[in-house]
Amino acid sequence: MEKVRQPKQARSIEKKRKIIDASYQLFSEVGYFGTNTAQIAKRAGVSTGIVYGYFRDKRDILICVLDEYINNVASPIFAVFDNVTQLNYEELVPKILEEAIEAHKKNSKIHEVLHSLTPVDDLVRKAFIDQEDMITEKFAQKLSEHGAKTQGLNEKVHLSMNVIQSFCHEYVFDSHSYIDYDYMKTLVCNIIIGLFTK
Amino acid sequence: MEKVRQPKQARSIEKKRKIIDASYQLFSEVGYFGTNTAQIAKRAGVSTGIVYGYFRDKRDILICVLDEYINNVASPIFAVFDNVTQLNYEELVPKILEEAIEAHKKNSKIHEVLHSLTPVDDLVRKAFIDQEDMITEKFAQKLSEHGAKTQGLNEKVHLSMNVIQSFCHEYVFDSHSYIDYDYMKTLVCNIIIGLFTK
Amino acid sequence: MEKVRQPKQARSIEKKRKIIDASYQLFSEVGYFGTNTAQIAKRAGVSTGIVYGYFRDKRDILICVLDEYINNVASPIFAVFDNVTQLNYEELVPKILEEAIEAHKKNSKIHEVLHSLTPVDDLVRKAFIDQEDMITEKFAQKLSEHGAKTQGLNEKVHLSMNVIQSFCHEYVFDSHSYIDYDYMKTLVCNIIIGLFTK
Amino acid sequence: MEKVRQPKQARSIEKKRKIIDASYQLFSEVGYFGTNTAQIAKRAGVSTGIVYGYFRDKRDILICVLDEYINNVASPIFAVFDNVTQLNYEELVPKILEEAIEAHKKNSKIHEVLHSLTPVDDLVRKAFIDQEDMITEKFAQKLSEHGAKTQGLNEKVHLSMNVIQSFCHEYVFDSHSYIDYDYMKTLVCNIIIGLFTK
DNA sequence: CATGAATGAGTTTTCATTCAT
DNA sequence: AATGAATGAAAACTCATTCAT
Numbered sequence: 001m002e003k004v005r006q007p008k009q010a011r012s013i014e015k016k017r018k019i020i021d022a023s024y025q026l027f028s029e030v031g032y033f034g035t036n037t038a039q040i041a042k043r044a045g046v047s048t049g050i051v052y053g054y055f056r057d058k059r060d061i062l063i064c065v066l067d068e069y070i071n072n073v074a075s076p077i078f079a080v081f082d083n084v085t086q087l088n089y090e091e092l093v094p095k096i097l098e099e100a101i102e103a104h105k106k107n108s109k110i111h112e113v114l115h116s117l118t119p120v121d122d123l124v125r126k127a128f129i130d131q132e133d134m135i136t137e138k139f140a141q142k143l144s145e146h147g148a149k150t151q152g153l154n155e156k157v158h159l160s161m162n163v164i165q166s167f168c169h170e171y172v173f174d175s176h177s178y179i180d181y182d183y184m185k186t187l188v189c190n191i192i193i194g195l196f197t198k
Numbered sequence: 199m200e201k202v203r204q205p206k207q208a209r210s211i212e213k214k215r216k217i218i219d220a221s222y223q224l225f226s227e228v229g230y231f232g233t234n235t236a237q238i239a240k241r242a243g244v245s246t247g248i249v250y251g252y253f254r255d256k257r258d259i260l261i262c263v264l265d266e267y268i269n270n271v272a273s274p275i276f277a278v279f280d281n282v283t284q285l286n287y288e289e290l291v292p293k294i295l296e297e298a299i300e301a302h303k304k305n306s307k308i309h310e311v312l313h314s315l316t317p318v319d320d321l322v323r324k325a326f327i328d329q330e331d332m333i334t335e336k337f338a339q340k341l342s343e344h345g346a347k348t349q350g351l352n353e354k355v356h357l358s359m360n361v362i363q364s365f366c367h368e369y370v371f372d373s374h375s376y377i378d379y380d381y382m383k384t385l386v387c388n389i390i391i392g393l394f395t396k
Numbered sequence: 397m398e399k400v401r402q403p404k405q406a407r408s409i410e411k412k413r414k415i416i417d418a419s420y421q422l423f424s425e426v427g428y429f430g431t432n433t434a435q436i437a438k439r440a441g442v443s444t445g446i447v448y449g450y451f452r453d454k455r456d457i458l459i460c461v462l463d464e465y466i467n468n469v470a471s472p473i474f475a476v477f478d479n480v481t482q483l484n485y486e487e488l489v490p491k492i493l494e495e496a497i498e499a500h501k502k503n504s505k506i507h508e509v510l511h512s513l514t515p516v517d518d519l520v521r522k523a524f525i526d527q528e529d530m531i532t533e534k535f536a537q538k539l540s541e542h543g544a545k546t547q548g549l550n551e552k553v554h555l556s557m558n559v560i561q562s563f564c565h566e567y568v569f570d571s572h573s574y575i576d577y578d579y580m581k582t583l584v585c586n587i588i589i590g591l592f593t594k
Numbered sequence: 595m596e597k598v599r600q601p602k603q604a605r606s607i608e609k610k611r612k613i614i615d616a617s618y619q620l621f622s623e624v625g626y627f628g629t630n631t632a633q634i635a636k637r638a639g640v641s642t643g644i645v646y647g648y649f650r651d652k653r654d655i656l657i658c659v660l661d662e663y664i665n666n667v668a669s670p671i672f673a674v675f676d677n678v679t680q681l682n683y684e685e686l687v688p689k690i691l692e693e694a695i696e697a698h699k700k701n702s703k704i705h706e707v708l709h710s711l712t713p714v715d716d717l718v719r720k721a722f723i724d725q726e727d728m729i730t731e732k733f734a735q736k737l738s739e740h741g742a743k744t745q746g747l748n749e750k751v752h753l754s755m756n757v758i759q760s761f762c763h764e765y766v767f768d769s770h771s772y773i774d775y776d777y778m779k780t781l782v783c784n785i786i787i788g789l790f791t792k
Numbered sequence: 793c794a795t796g797a798a799t800g801a802g803t804t805t806t807c808a809t810t811c812a813t
Numbered sequence: 814a815a816t817g818a819a820t821g822a823a824a825a826c827t828c829a830t831t832c833a834t
Contacts, residue, residue: 012818031318033231036803047820052805109317116314119307120229129373136374155382159389162368166360175327176334176356184353191357191389210793234828236796245795247831256829408814427714429627432807434817443816445810454808505713512710515703516625525769532770551778555785558764562756571723572730572752580749587753587785606797630824641799646826 004056016054018044020068023061028109032062032117062117066127069110073103074131081138087146089193097164097189104168135161148196160192214252216242218266221259226307230260230315260315264325267308271301272329279336285344287391295362295387302366333359346394358390412450414440416464419457424505428458428513458513462523465506469499470527477534483542485589493560493585500564531557544592556588598650610648612638614662617655622703626656626711656711660721663704667697668725675732681740683787691758691783698762729755742790754786 022043026035037058041048055061080099084092104111117124140157144150167188171181220241224233235256239246253259278297282290302309316323338355342348365386369379418439422431433454437444451457476495480488500507514521536553540546563584567577616637620629631652635642649655674693678686698705711718734751738744761782765775 015818028317034318037805038803048804049806049821050819053818058804112314112317116310116317119310119314120232133374133376136376152378152381152385154376155378155385158368158374158377159365159382159385162364163361166364167357170356170360176331178331178334178352179356180350180353183350184357187350187353187357187393191393194392195385195389235830236828239796246829247796248794250830251793411814430714433809434807437817444808445817446815448809449814508710508713512706512713515622515706515710516628529770529772532772548774548777548781550772551774551781554764554770554773555761555778555781558760559757562760563753566752566756572727574727574730574748575752576746576749579746580753583746583749583753583789587789590788591781591785609797631826632824642825643800643827644798647797652825 004054004060012054015044015046015050019046019051019054019061020064024065024068024110027062027065027113031113059121062114062121063123065110066114066124069107069114070127070131072107073111074134076103077135078138081142084142084146087143087148089196093189093192097167097185100164100168101171104172108169108172132158132161143196156195160195163188163191210252213242213244213248217244217249217252217259218262222263222266222308225260225263225311229311257319260312260319261321263308264312264322267305267312268325268329271305271309272332274301275333276336279340282340282344285341285346287394291387291390295365295383298362298366299369302370306367306370330356330359341394354393358393361386361389408450411440411442411446415442415447415450415457416460420461420464420506423458423461423509427509455517458510458517459519459523461506462510462520465503465510466523466527469503469507470530472499473531474534477538480538480542483539483544485592489585489588493563493581496560496564497567500568504565504568528554528557539592552591556591559584559587598648598654606648609638609640609644613640613645613648613655614658618659618662618704621656621659621707625707653715656708656715657717659704660708660718663701663708664721664725666701667705668728670697671729672732675736678736678740681737681742683790687783687786691761691779694758694762695765698766702763702766726752726755737790750789754789757782757785 019040023035023040026039026043037051038048040061041051044051051061055064076099077096080096114124115128118128119125136154136158139161140153143153143157167184170176170179170184174181217238221233221238224237224241227233235249236246238259239249242249249259253262274297275294278294312322313326316326334352334356337359338351341351341355365382368374368377368382372379415436419431419436422435422439425431433447434444436457437447440447447457451460472495473492476492510520511524514524532550532554535557536549539549539553563580566572566575566580570577613634617629617634620633620637623629631645632642634655635645638645645655649658670693671690674690708718709722712722713719730748730752733755734747737747737751761778764770764773764778768775
C-alpha cells in the first residue's frame with residue numbers, strides 16, 4: 001500500500017520540487033539535523049502536513065535531495081566526457097578540472113552535508129560509492145575506447161578523480177591563505193597528465 | 199565566573215577522560231546526533247548530571263573529542279617527521295604513507311563523523327583547517343631545512359597531504375571492488391615523489 | 397440549513413452504501429480509532445472529499461455503521477419470533493440460540509468494536525440499550541401473546557438474552573481450550589427453558 | 595538495553611503510582627484514545643517527559659493500568675473463595691454475587707474501556723482471557739476439593755461466571771427502567787444453584 | 793563532588809476536515 | 814456532485830539541561 005503521492009499533475013510536481021528545493025537549501029545552510037520539517041514546509045511555502053503527502057518521512061526527503069545532488073554533479077561531468085572526440089590529455093584534463101570546479105562551486109555545501117551522513121546512513125553511503133563507481137567506469141571506458149593503455153586504468157582514473165575532488169574542495173573553500181590555488185591547479189593537471197602518459 | 203570545573207585532582211581528571219573516551223566511541227559508532235548524553239554518561243560509568251560538571255554542554259564534549267582526535271592523528275605524523283634525518287623521498291614517502299594509513303585505520307570513523315560537522319560548526323571547521331595548516335607547515339619546514347627547493351613548496355606539500363588523505367580514505371574503506379589498492383598505493387607514492395624531484 | 401446531503405438519486409444512495417460498507421469492514425478489522433477517513437474513501441472507491449458530502453463527520457459514519465449493525469443483528473432475531481406459532485420452549489430456545497450464534501459469527505468483530513465505544517459515546521451506548529429494550533420487549537410480548545405467565549417476564553427475558561449473548565461470545569471466540577462449548581450450549585438451553593417452565 | 599526505570603526508591607515508586615492512577619482515572623473518564631500523555635502528566639502532577647522515564651510508551655501505561663485492574667477485580671473474588679469452608683450453594687452463591695457486584699461498582703467504567711481494547715490489542719485480549727481462566731480454574735478447584743461432582747464442572751463454572759458478569763453489568767449500569775434488578779438477582783442465584791445441584 | 797530524577801521545549805508524524813478546481 | 818491536494822492542530826515521544834538530595 002503506497003501512501004506517498006506520485007504526483008502526476010504539473011501543480012503537484014511543482015510542489016514536490018519546491019519542497020526538495022527548500023530542503024536542499026536548508027540542508028546546505030544548517031545541515032540535515034539542523035533542519036526541521038516545519039522549516040522545510042515554511043520555506044517551501046506549504047503546510048507541514050502536505051510534506052508527508054509527498055514524502056514518506058524526513059529521510060525520504062533526504063534521499064530525494066541526494067538524488068538531486070547526484071544528478072547536479074554527474075550531468076556536467078558526463079557532458080564533458082560525451083564531448084570528447086580524441087584523447088588529448090593536455091586539453092582534456094584542464095577542461096575536466098574546470099568543470100569539476102564549477103560543479104563544486106555550486107554544490108560544495110550540500111556535498112559536505114550529504115557526505116557527512118555517510119557514516120550514519122547506509123543508503124547515503126551507497127549513493128556516494130555508486131556515484132564514484134559510475135564516474136570511474138564512464139571515464140575508464142571513454143579512455144579505452146580512445147585507445148588508452150589499460151594497464152591499471154581503473155586505479156589511475158579513480159585516483160585522478162580523488163585528486164580532482166580534494167583539489168576542488170580546497171579550491172572552493174579557499175581556507176589556506178598561504179596556498180596559491182592556481183599554481184596548485186597546474187600541479188594537479190600535471191600529475192594527472194603524467195599518470196596517463198608515462 | 200567559570201562554571202565548568204578545571205579538574206585538578208587525579209580522580210577528576212580520570213573521570214573527564216572517561217567521558218571523553220565514551221563520547222569518542224559513541225560518536226564513532228552512531229555519530230554526534232545519534233548519541234545522547236545519557237548514553238555517554240552510561241558508557242563512561244558516571245551520572246548524567248556530572249557530565250555538566252566537566253563540560254559546558256554537549257558541544258563542549260564534541261570539542262574535546264575533536265582535540266583528542268587531532269592529537270591522535272597529528273602525533274604519529276609529527277613523529278615521522280622528527281625521525282627524518284635526510285631527504286630520501288623514495289624512502290620517506292612510503293613511510294609517511296604507511297603511517298597515514300595506520301592513523302586512518304584507527305581513526306577513520308571518528309574522522310568522518312567529526313569532519314561531517316564542519317559545514318555546521320565553525321569551530322570544528324577551523325580545527326580541521328588548523329590541523330592541515332600545522333601539518334603542511336611542519337612538513338614544509340622540514341623539507342626546506344633539508345635543502346628542498348622552496349619553489350611552490352607549500353602547494354606541493356599541501357597537495358601531497360590531500361592525495362594521501364583521500365587515498366587513505368579509499369584504502370581503509372575499501373568500497374570499490376574493481377580497485378587494486380596496493381597498485382594504487384604505488385601510484386600515489388610515485389606521484390608525490392615526482393612532485394618533489396622534478 | 398442541513399449541510400449533509402440526503403441522497404435521493406440511486407447513484408448517490410449507492411455511494412453512501414459503499415462508504416458505510418467500507419467503514420463497516422474497516423472498523424471490524426482495525427477498530428474505529430485504527431481507521432482513518434482516507435482508508436474509508438479508498439476502500440469505498442470514492443474521494444476523501446465526498447465522504448463529507450454524505451456524512452457530517454467521522455462519528456456520523458460510525459452512527460450509520462451502528463444502525464447497520466443493529467439491523468443486521470435484529471432482523472434475523474425478529475424473524476425467528478415472527479415464525480413462532482406456538483410456545484414449545486424445547487423447540488424454540490435451541491432455534492433462537494442457533495440463530496444468535498449465526499448472528500454472532502457474522503457480526504462479532506464489529507459488535508466488539510462498536511460496543512467498545514459505549515463508555516465514550518453516549519449515542520452508541522443508547523443504541524445498544526435501545527436494541528436490548530427492543531428485543532426484550534418484542535420477545536416478552538410474543539410470549540404473553542401465547543399465554544406465558546407474566547410473572548417476572550421482563551426480567552426472565554432480559555436475563556435469557558444476556559445469557560445467550562455472553563454464551564455466543566464465548567462460542568464464537570472459542571478462547572478457552574478446557575471448555576466443551578457444545579456441552580455448554582445444552583446447559584444454556586436448559587437454563588433458559590427452566591426459567592420459563594418452572 | 596532497558597531504558598525504562600525500575601523505580602527502587604519510595605519517591606519514584608510513588609510517582610509511578612501517581613501516573614498509573616491518573617491514567618486509570620482518565621481512561622475511565624474518556625477512554626484510552628480520548629486520553630493523551632499531556633493530560634496524564636498533568637493529572638499526575640508531573641512533566642510529560644518523566645512519563646517516558648517510567649513507561650516505554652503510552653501502551654505500556656495501558657498494560658500497567660490493565661494489571662492494576664486485573665488485581666483490583668481478582669483479589670476480592672479470590673478472597674471469597676479462600677473463606678469458603680463448606681459447600682453450601684444457597685449461602686455461597688449470593689455471597690459471590692454480592693462481591694462481584696461490589697467489584698463491578700468500583701471498576702465497571704475501566705472494565706468497559708479496557709475490554710473495549712480487546713479487539714485491537716492482543717495483549718489486552720489475552721489478559722482478559724487469562725483472567726477468566728484463572729477465576730474458572732480457582733473456582734472449579736475449590737468445588738472439587740469440597741466434593742462437587744466433576745461432571746461438566748469447567749463448563750458450569752465458566753457459564754456461571756458469564757452469567758454473573760453480564761448480570762453485574764446490568765445491575766451496575768441500571769439502564770433498563772422496566773427491569774426489577776433485585777428480582778433478577780434472585781433469578782441469577784437460582785440458575786447457578788440449580789446448575790450445581792441438579 | 794555526585795546522583796539520576798525531573799523538566800519542558802522541540803521534533804516528527806498523523807489525520808479529520810476543508811477547499812480550489 | 815466529485816476530486817484529492819492542502820491545511821494545521823494535535824499527538825506521541827526525545828533529549829539537552831537543571832536541580833533537589
